Amino acid sequence: MARLFTFLRQALTHLRRSPLLAGAALLTIGVVFLLLSVFGLLGYNLALLAESVGQNLQASVFFSDTASEAEREAVREILRRSPLVAGFEELTPAQAMARFRSRLGPDQAILEGLGEDWLPASLEIRLTAAGRDPAEMERLAQALRLPGVEDVQHGQAWLEQFDRFLRAARLGALAVGLLVLLAALVIVSNTIRLAVYDRQDEIVILKLVGASDAFVKVPFYLEGLLLGSLGSLLGVALAWLLSAVVQLEPGWLLPEGLGALALEPRNLPWEGWVALLCGGPALGVIGTRLSLGRHLRV
Amino acid sequence: MYHVYMNYGPDQPVLYDITLRIGKAEFAFVTGPSGAGKTSLLRLIFLAEPCASGQILVAGENVARLPESRRHLVRRKIGVVFQDFKLLPLRTVAENVAVGLEVLGWPRRQVRRRVEEMLRLVDLEHKAHVLPARLSGGEQQRVAIARAMIGDPPILLADEPTGNLDAELSLQIYDLLERINARGATVVVATHDRAWVERTHRRVIALERGRVVTGGLPAA
Known part of the structure; x- marks a missing residue:
């Protein structure tokens, strides 16, 4: 020492x-x-x-106005079975409009004059970690493009x-x-x-x-x-x-x-x-x- | 030393077939003209240079093939003094002398006591806290001798210890070396100071062009 x-x-x-x-x-x-x-x-x-x-990653399925309940249920069934999906929430056109308004905040005036059913009914999907894989997600999107579905959107390309x-x-x-x-x-x-x-x-x-x-x-x-x-x-x-x-x-x-x-x-x-x-x-x-x-x- | 050869490169042989024996507590001069190999001979003994071939026994140990990790242990048995003193300019006299014990890990109090003792031996106790630059050449050489001997090594090698000193100061140094020898240390001095060598009647090992000319083995 x-x-x-x-x-x-x-x-x-x-x-x-x-x-x-x-x-x-x-x-x-x-x-x-x-x-x-x-x-x-x-x-x-x-x-x-x-x-x-990654945690906040979502996908959306937009139904056409003419989608029947059976067509909607087919989509829900696919989502329930997919390991990429952590959960989903169904939004009516009115709920979708209310959510859009709240996101716009002070700028919601631009929506004046539009009806409550201006937005289509939709499913907002929360994804699991596996859902971050763009190829897997694209496969799921293809599977979801069934009759009665107008569009499927996901942010994989951006991600x-x-x-x-x-x-x-x-x-x-x-x-x-x-x-x-x-x-x-x-x-x-x-x-x-x-x-x-x-x-x-x-x-x-x-x-x-x-x-x-x-x-x-x-x-x-x-x-x-x-x-x-x-x-x-x-x-x-x-x-x-x-x-x-x-x-x-x-x-x-x-x-x-x-x-x-x-x-x-x-x-x-x-x-x-x-x-x-x-x-x-x-x-x-x-x-x-x-x-x-x-x-x-x- | 037995049949020792040394060179500073393939084309620079320095010592040829050196065989000599210096006994315990002996006082011997190594003499010869400049370039004869006096300094090289001493450098071989204190392991500053390797030999090309042959055996060198120092205090019973063959140092010619000693691994690097054990060399410092042999160096502790040898005190070395140079013509240019080799003192540390930013350390006081006492600190310069103490270096020899610091490397051995002595406790500070004991180092202090031993330094005082050594400075008394070389008559410099009153200059303990002075820097080397403020000392005369003779005093600086006495500090170097005190440093070399502080660990009480059995061997003292001095390479032209009076080369930078006048006659009176040289006398003081030789007197000190004699006293150290009288205390039991083997002293080997490389010098070309023939006057002093002849006056002391000590053993002389004469070198010429890297060979021992006379005095390689002690007189029977």
């Missing part, structure tokens, strides 16, 4: 002796972890949004596009995240490399008086660990603050139109923040390892 304290003292002394180098490394790691945290927040919120869209966008966004965030992580690794590695060059004479002397490899290397690892930990703490704290501000005032950052998606920005779960915080020390140690492996000949 006393030895670890000695190593720690040495590492701190070395960092103090090169404040510019240490400061630059700290700042860069901070910025990298701020970016990673922001990517994490965006990814998490997009995933939540996708889940919410497919949304999924594609999410996948691309995730891949992009992953690529940029890896890139900034790599940059941070290079910076930590270079900082330690410069420290190794700076202390070459000291290393020679330590080896001369019988220092083990570990004795020479541990202070460098501690320096990397300290830089990584403090840098990630800085970046993650800033990201957490940013996230807290956005949650308090979503309108400050989010365009007004996004309100239609009922988007409520959410903070990362604590496991996410802990993972980001642990990334700093790990980055410091890996950066040091890379540098010592290539530049320290003891």
Whole structure:
């Protein structure tokens, strides 16, 4: 324990002796972890949004005015048996009109003059998770296009596009995240490399008086660990603050139109923040390892 | 050393077929003109360079083929002093001397006591908290000797220890090396200071162009 304290003292002394180098490394790691945290927040919120869209996914069957009860029952029977269907609700033309009016809110004046039976009778279908598969859903839609059915609508095509966008966004965030992580690794590695060059004479002397490899290397690892930990703490704290501000005032950052998606920005779960915080020390140690492996000949 | 060869590359042979034996608590000079291989010989002994072939026994251990992970254990048995002192400029005299024990993991209180003892031995206890840059060449070399001997190693190697010093300061250093030898340490000094070598009547191992010319084995 006393030895670890000695190593720690040495590492701190070395960092103090090169404040510019240490400061630059700290700042860069901070910025990298701020970016990673922001990517994490965006990814998490997009995933939540996708889940919410998937859960609210619906399909509709519109009956023609001449549809008989037997024809309607045939449709209901198919829905009852389908594993894609979580449930359904039948709307008369009057109920459909009332729901449409309530959705339009203050703009419902545009419906003035239209009769209560202007909209057709319909079935609003809630889908299970399996219903998110566009091919399966299309098969169900085909089966539902029976006599007495005017139209079957489902949002699978739109959902497919949304999924594609999410996948691309995730891949992009992953690529940029890896890139900034790599940059941070290079910076930590270079900082330690410069420290190794700076202390070459000291290393020679330590080896001369019988220092083990570990004795020479541990202070460098501690320096990397300290830089990584403090840098990630800085970046993650800033990201957490940013996230807290956005949650308090979503309108400050989010365009007004996004309100239609009922988007409520959410903070990362604590496991996410802990993972980001642990990334700093790990980055410091890996950066040091890379540098010592290539530049320290003891 | 038995039939030791050393080179700095395929076309740069430095030492040829060196066979010599230095006994426990002996004081020996390694002499020769510049480029004779004095420094290389010492560097072989304190494991700063590998030999091409042959055997090197240090305190009973063959160090010629010692794995990297065990070299520091042998180095702890050898104190080394250089012409250019090799002190850490940003550490005080006491801190420079203490380095030799810090690497061994000694507790701080014991390190402090031992440093005081060593500084007394080299007559520098009043300069304990001074930075090396404020010391004379002779004082800096005494600090280097104190650092080399603080772990009480059985062997002290000195490579041109008076090369940067005037005659009076050189005398102080040689006197100190004699005292260390009198305490039981084997002392090997590489030098081209012939005047001092002749005056002390100690054993002389003479090198020329990488070969031992005289004194390889102790006189019968």
